Amino acid sequence: LVCRVELICIGNELLIGKTLNTNAHWLSRRLTCIGCTVRRATVVRDEIKEIADSLNEALARKPDFIITTGGLGPTFDDMTLEGVGYGIDRPLEMNKEARGMLKERYLEFKREGRLKNLTWTKYRLKMARIPQGGKPIKNPVGTAPAVLIEENKTTILILPGVPMEMEAIFESFIPLLKDKSGNASYMERGLKVKGIPESEMAAMIDVVMQKHPSVYIKSHPIGLGQESCIELHLTTVNVNREIAIEEINQAFIEISNLISERGKRTQSCCEISEA
Amino acid sequence: LVCRVELICIGNELLIGKTLNTNAHWLSRRLTCIGCTVRRATVVRDEIKEIADSLNEALARKPDFIITTGGLGPTFDDMTLEGVGYGIDRPLEMNKEARGMLKERYLEFKREGRLKNLTWTKYRLKMARIPQGGKPIKNPVGTAPAVLIEENKTTILILPGVPMEMEAIFESFIPLLKDKSGNASYMERGLKVKGIPESEMAAMIDVVMQKHPSVYIKSHPIGLGQESCIELHLTTVNVNREIAIEEINQAFIEISNLISERGKRTQSCCEISEA
Numbered sequence: 001l002v003c004r005v006e007l008i009c010i011g012n013e014l015l016i017g018k019t020l021n022t023n024a025h026w027l028s029r030r031l032t033c034i035g036c037t038v039r040r041a042t043v044v045r046d047e048i049k050e051i052a053d054s055l056n057e058a059l060a061r062k063p064d065f066i067i068t069t070g071g072l073g074p075t076f077d078d079m080t081l082e083g084v085g086y087g088i089d090r091p092l093e094m095n096k097e098a099r100g101m102l103k104e105r106y107l108e109f110k111r112e113g114r115l116k117n118l119t120w121t122k123y124r125l126k127m128a129r130i131p132q133g134g135k136p137i138k139n140p141v142g143t144a145p146a147v148l149i150e151e152n153k154t155t156i157l158i159l160p161g162v163p164m165e166m167e168a169i170f171e172s173f174i175p176l177l178k179d180k181s182g183n184a185s186y187m188e189r190g191l192k193v194k195g196i197p198e199s200e201m202a203a204m205i206d207v208v209m210q211k212h213p214s215v216y217i218k219s220h221p222i223g224l225g226q227e228s229c230i231e232l233h234l235t236t237v238n239v240n241r242e243i244a245i246e247e248i249n250q251a252f253i254e255i256s257n258l259i260s261e262r263g264k265r266t267q268s269c270c271e272i273s274e275a
Numbered sequence: 276l277v278c279r280v281e282l283i284c285i286g287n288e289l290l291i292g293k294t295l296n297t298n299a300h301w302l303s304r305r306l307t308c309i310g311c312t313v314r315r316a317t318v319v320r321d322e323i324k325e326i327a328d329s330l331n332e333a334l335a336r337k338p339d340f341i342i343t344t345g346g347l348g349p350t351f352d353d354m355t356l357e358g359v360g361y362g363i364d365r366p367l368e369m370n371k372e373a374r375g376m377l378k379e380r381y382l383e384f385k386r387e388g389r390l391k392n393l394t395w396t397k398y399r400l401k402m403a404r405i406p407q408g409g410k411p412i413k414n415p416v417g418t419a420p421a422v423l424i425e426e427n428k429t430t431i432l433i434l435p436g437v438p439m440e441m442e443a444i445f446e447s448f449i450p451l452l453k454d455k456s457g458n459a460s461y462m463e464r465g466l467k468v469k470g471i472p473e474s475e476m477a478a479m480i481d482v483v484m485q486k487h488p489s490v491y492i493k494s495h496p497i498g499l500g501q502e503s504c505i506e507l508h509l510t511t512v513n514v515n516r517e518i519a520i521e522e523i524n525q526a527f528i529e530i531s532n533l534i535s536e537r538g539k540r541t542q543s544c545c546e547i548s549e550a
Contacts, residue, residue, distance in 0.1 A: 015316060
């Protein structure tokens with residue numbers, strides 16, 4: 001039971017290097033920690049065809065969920081709903097529920113003095129025009145509603161790009177995602193190794209991973225020259241939490257032992273510290 | 276004359292939310308500033324098929340450059356060269372030049388006492404096995420060489436994932452990229468607006484962009500409630516630097532005027548500050 005997720009992040013600001021894509025990072029972390037597997041993340045420009053194409057490419061890989069971020073606001077460059085509708089061939093329709101959510105928000109703005117009168121300009125109405133069959137989700141933090149659409153066996157979750165809004169709405173979908181992942185447990189452990197080149201660590205990683213195929217061990221070089229070290233990162237996912245803990249701990253002990261032995265053997269400055 | 280670039284970032288660490296994808300951000304910024312257009316960024320797992328598929332999907336869109344990051348090291352999960360070779364149907368071949376670069380680096384490790392003897396293990400040799408027709412590029416900072424491959428009319432630049440290594444190698448390709456972009460100039464200006472909802476800014480943006488189609492104006496909501504404001508970000512690219520400056524300044528003045536007028540008209544707390 002694996003819950004496979006793809007991310008599609010929409011926005012020129014990400015591709016001109018103005019905005020660091022913390023949304024993809026935050027979502028990847030949250031999804032991984034609840035036992036889901038993020039299979040791919042795609043960043044596209046604010047163009048209807050790009051949004052539609054990337055959505056269809058992701059749908060063809062049949063993930064359980066596709067989560068999009070960005071492009072839900074009132075300005076000309078907010079094209080996500082139009083792109084999604086175009087991609088899966090569902091015309092945009094004025095959604096009364098979504099309009100009700102917007103009205104509530106704008107009346108609040110009026111009370112706060114940020115808005116004189118609520119007029120339904122085309123810019124405001126745009127946020128309530130969602131692809132046929134889509135369900136609007138209340139944005140508890142910002143203005144534009146999120147949208148949920150089922151397409152074949154994939155659930156498409158369309159979230160805003162403003163991180164606080166995206167995060168708040170995402171949290172309400174955790175039960176649905178956990179249900180799909182079989183409530184699997186994700187475990188990780190890390191250690192830092194000094195004084196062993198990565199090309200030598202490679203053989204030790206192979207030995208331990210052959211004994212523990214459910215544990216994935218990645219090595220990450222950090223720093224330069226004499227100050228450099230290797231960070232080892234061990235991860236595992238299992239629907240049985242006890243097995244996940246047992247496996248990761250066993251693998252951790254074994255790789256630590258191999259590193260210590262090598263240190264003794266070569267009389268080098270091999271050091272281990274737990275990350 | 277537009278230089279179209281796609282990024283492919285390879286590494287599970289990016290999709291489990293361990294590592295923030297600063298490489299995509301850094302590359303997007305550098306490429307944009309030298310007049311290139313980053314069309315898409317794709318993040319895939321350490322899997323040969325995923326690397327091959329994402330490369331072929333990008334090649335089908337015929338960009339001028341594809342830049343990959345990550346997966347060039349000695350460990351089992353470093354699969355970029357194999358994935359690329361598999362994708363474009365070029366067998367891996369032992370490259371003497373690449374092996375020479377590795378030897379030089381390992382002899383340095385030996386002098387520093389980090390390595391006892393240089394033995395050509397399969398892990399080390401792997402970094403010198405590159406797809407047929409590929410050209411190794413010296414890594415001035417780390418161990419694994421980068422690789423340059425021409426495929427049809429696309430140049431594939433395969434960079435390491437360690438940021439310092441990736442950045443150092445990228446810099447040497449700037450003349451090639453600038454040549455392709457016609458040495459175009461990228462200009463940007465920003466301002467922050469308080470007290471106007473984004474749905475009202477939308478109309479002003481439309482007015483200014485209709486007069487200045489070469490200038491792109493994006494609005495980014497920042498902060499929450501009464502503390503919220505809109506950041507406007509104006510960008511333009513032009514092979515003529517003077518025109519780029521003139522256009523962005525004109526658009527900046529016009530949008531600033533519209534915001535000021537609206538402030539006077541509504542007696543609201545509309546404020547502008549230059550970002």
